[in-house]
Amino acid sequence: MRVDIGNALAGVASPGVARESLERLDARVAQAHRRIEAGRADEEHGYAALNLPERTDPDAIRRAVDPLADASAVLTAGIGGSALGAATITAALPTGADAYYLDNVDPAWVADRLDDLPLSETALVAVSRSGTTAETLANFLVCREAFERAGVDWTERTLVLTGDDGPLADLAERHDLPTLPVPEGVPGRFSALSPVGLAAPAICGVDIEGLLAGGAAGAESLAGSLFDCPAYAYGAVSYALAERGAAVNAMMPYAESLETFAEWFAQLWAESLGKDDIGQTPARALGATDQHSQLQLYRAGPRDKLVTFVAPGEREDRAIPDPDAEALSYLSGTSLGELLDTELDATAASLAAAGRPSVRIELDRVDARGLGELLYGMEAACILVGELFGVDAFDQPAVEWGKEATRESLRTGDLPERPGDELAE
Amino acid sequence: MRVDIGNALAGVASPGVARESLERLDARVAQAHRRIEAGRADEEHGYAALNLPERTDPDAIRRAVDPLADASAVLTAGIGGSALGAATITAALPTGADAYYLDNVDPAWVADRLDDLPLSETALVAVSRSGTTAETLANFLVCREAFERAGVDWTERTLVLTGDDGPLADLAERHDLPTLPVPEGVPGRFSALSPVGLAAPAICGVDIEGLLAGGAAGAESLAGSLFDCPAYAYGAVSYALAERGAAVNAMMPYAESLETFAEWFAQLWAESLGKDDIGQTPARALGATDQHSQLQLYRAGPRDKLVTFVAPGEREDRAIPDPDAEALSYLSGTSLGELLDTELDATAASLAAAGRPSVRIELDRVDARGLGELLYGMEAACILVGELFGVDAFDQPAVEWGKEATRESLRTGDLPERPGDELAE
The missing domain is CATH 3.40.50.10490 (Glucose-6-phosphate isomerase like protein; domain 1)
Known part of the structure; x- marks a missing residue:
């Protein structure tokens, strides 16, 4: 470069x-x-992103995706940094399978995607660090149902990328799903060169070793x-x-x-x-x-x-x-x-x-x-x-208000004047 | 609204x-x-765009595209305002055929598009007011060759939208291609509700009457x-x-x-x-x-x-x-x-x-x-x-320098210091 x-x-x-x-x-x-460099040496939050090329183990990714290597399509439920790294890679490089990203909850669009895909040959990749991202979990639930309706055992077709606990981690444990870790201390938008960005491309046959x-x-x-x-x-x-x-x-x-x-x-x-x-x-x-x-x-x-x-x-x-x-x-x-x-x-x-x-x-x-x-x-x-x-490049505090307001509104039917008392601004 | x-x-x-x-x-x-309103009354350059809903004849569009009504795919060679109106419409509304837009000259991408399409069932729509837009004409020439290589008579599959003269108009006359006019006095970006924006959607079965x-x-x-x-x-x-x-x-x-x-x-x-x-x-x-x-x-x-x-x-x-x-x-x-x-x-x-x-x-x-x-x-x-x-919303003078420099560079092999003497700035 x-x-x-x-x-x-x-x-x-x-x-x-x-x-x-x-x-x-x-x-x-x-x-x-x-x-x-000091942040990198300490694996400090955010700075750790710059260590990913040496920390990320491509063999571990290859092993985790191996059961899905037959997929002709890879459908990722993820949004923001949980989708854009992988999407950038599969758009830019040759792939042996088609990659799709459910990074929005538009109902007609999600339905069209699911209707068009050969689900028995599709790998489903669910990506959410917290395991609670509203859009991603909603889409994952809809996908799971679509697989069931099509008579496809979704537990055989699903790879999960999430943190150590949360609903997605629980689900993976309950159904013995293959998982890959989201990297510690690395915000989603800096995670392209981790399993978050590389798992879906790996299923698609992309040269993840070359990327690293x-x-x-x-x-x-x-x-x-x-x-x-x-x-x-x-x-x-x-x-x-x-x-x-x-x-x-x-x-x-x-x-x-x-x-x-x-x-x-x-x-x-x-x-x-x-x-x-x-x-x-x-x-x-x-x-x-x-x-x-x-x-x-x-x-x-x-x-x-x-x-x-x-x-x-x-x-x-x-x-x-x-x-x-x-x-x-x-x-x-x-x-x-x-x-x-x-x-x-x-x-x-x-x-x-x-x-x-x-x-x-x-x-x-x-x-x-x-x-x-x-x-x-x-x-x-x-x-x-x-x-x-002089700003913290690794946080995104301004988006919390809307997330909390969405949850409260769905719970109560009303948009709060001021969501979540804890959100001092 | x-x-x-x-x-x-x-x-x-x-x-x-x-x-x-x-x-x-x-x-x-x-x-x-x-x-x-005065500009509209005089069909003045640009303001005429606001008269398109009453001026555009959907029946003339339907007649012109009728020979292509069997197409399962519609490939438009056009860029900027010659593509974005139609692309907006076919992305937003239900279509009976797949719409693609060659709005760039990236070689691998153009080749992939052509390789993937069933050319014998594909309608080709060439859109350029002047008939000389470099990207559009280059792509059109490449498409024509691809149709020929595939043994498909491109003259049976092509619709042309262009002005009264220029290379595309000449071509249409020479090969007796169906044509539709680009509207007089309407810049490309204001032409969505004219044949420029409606022809490809019409081939795709879109409700162009509803749009108008x-x-x-x-x-x-x-x-x-x-x-x-x-x-x-x-x-x-x-x-x-x-x-x-x-x-x-x-x-x-x-x-x-x-x-x-x-x-x-x-x-x-x-x-x-x-x-x-x-x-x-x-x-x-x-x-x-x-x-x-x-x-x-x-x-x-x-x-x-x-x-x-x-x-x-x-x-x-x-x-x-x-x-x-x-x-x-x-x-x-x-x-x-x-x-x-x-x-x-x-x-x-x-x-x-x-x-x-x-x-x-x-x-x-x-x-x-x-x-x-x-x-x-x-x-x-x-x-x-x-x-x-207080600006003229209907011109785009700043893009001419680069267009002229591109032509001169392709002709001479060198990027000019100052293209085209006529381009006083």
Whole structure:
């Protein structure tokens, strides 16, 4: 993974960051890196995420999913960080089975999913650390019933990822279900390189060892200077631009297979940094599609954005057949990949020409190793930004009010004025 | 369509708009409405979009697509406004054929799509006003070749939507292909209720008459006061909040079937309003999923957001089987729909409790009529905001630089420093 920050520098862009400012910021990066390394050494809450590439045992995952290796479809009941890591991986990499994620409780949509799946060949993966997540447990109950109605023994088709206790843990024990642990001290959105992110991909035949190797390469590349560490370069520049007015960070990979990655990034960035009235709002974009949707705004709207490109160096390609029209002669002898790569370069140049900042993250290719390194690098960048902002990147207290209000409303029929006395705010 | 602005008022939220400020703003709304009505009367560029429900002839669309009525899949080559309207409709409403949209030139993804489709049963819809859109024409050439390789006569399977001249119009004439017109004076992002948005849905068996009836109801409901017109109420409040610091508008429907609608809205809002260094950045969200991803940021991050909920009044439902766990007893006797509706209410309340503004758009249900009214209403709201901002909502000049640079780079092999002398900026 390489990070090119040239188009985010003052002189090119406004907001932009002067090179001297980055040099001053680098002292804080070094300090934050020491804090991060200390947290890693102590397996401290959150920081432990950066140890996952070495802590996660792919063989244990392979053993746990082995009984489900025949599945032609994998249905995960999970939401937020319990779904997005795995969904990012199965969207980006080749799979031998189709992966589906029940990450919402929309009744018609859930019913359609269940109606369409060959349940006797489907693996069901239930993911909830607490075992009480309303959406996930509701969907799990609906799935279990659908399996029963279809005459399929759900206990033979289900893998559970949960904490040491709670309803899902009880259920797993009662029915002797295979289980995998959710990692200790790692929030869901940082758990892509743990069993939470790797179990469903493993059933689908994804190269989880390659993902972990990529993560390990990311860990190797952490260093106490943004000038020596691509992940910190990205984090530091994002932070510096946020401080200079880039309230929005538009994540715009130029690869369809990374569309879900942009969603994963959006959770990582929003939930980790959005607190104390600060943060940087992620926007999910996709190249080249959003050139025809968001680019006008990015290039000519408010000067409140950083655009982050993700560029694969190599990709499978397909030639464009010769157009028999003069107006299209520029397409002669080119390919879809060449067109897409050229559009990325042209879009980056067009933003620079308008003085709008962008950063370019380059991968050799979208494969298991490259993706593992990308996920790890974005997590490290996010943790660095949390340190620089001075916020706790590992909690999400603001969502509790609504969860408690939902439970109370379902119990009593009324939405409380102020749910749960314990929720002092 | 009803619009509840109560949670966007000062006193509830910050930023928020005082009722007296809305009353003052209403004089400008009345003035803008007169401008809009004059534009409609003259079929003026852009404003003509609001006449589409009465101008669009569903029978002409039905006749044009009739030769393709046997299709089991519909593949549209189009990007931006040439795809998002149709994609929104086929995602939201029941279809008798599967709809796919080639709105990107990612080679592996395009190849996968073509490999998976039964081409002899597939209708190909090519949509480009100019007939020269690089991505669309490249994809069309690739599709045509794939049909030929599969031994399918593409001229029997293709419908063209384009302007009066250009390479696609020439092609249609040469091969005697069925065509439908793109509407005069209507930018792509405002063309959902024209053949551009309705042709692919019509092949899929969607109730396009119902969509147009919903649009007509939206047209009926336009009035010279935000207090009498839901669409203008939404536009005026969005504008007032943008002026007061809500730089981001998070569109968050509580229905999976409206996920693509949020993308459509994002194009409408970004490309129409993002100019002259102003605008309001759309964020695409989805309830309840993004409660576990974006809500922390929306509720506790920078006070720079308006959250827009879209709430269907009725939906198909599915009971949640009884949980056999005390910790889940609040789910007893409920349904997925009840859970989802309760989560929406709880999320709106939780934002209000944190003093964050939201607006609630209510539909009776997500059906053809409701969706048509919603699309029309958002277009009218967007045009109103353009009037209030004083920008031209109907152009997108900032994207030309990159398009021209792409063409020059493909021709010459080098990205120009400054593409096309004619592009004065």
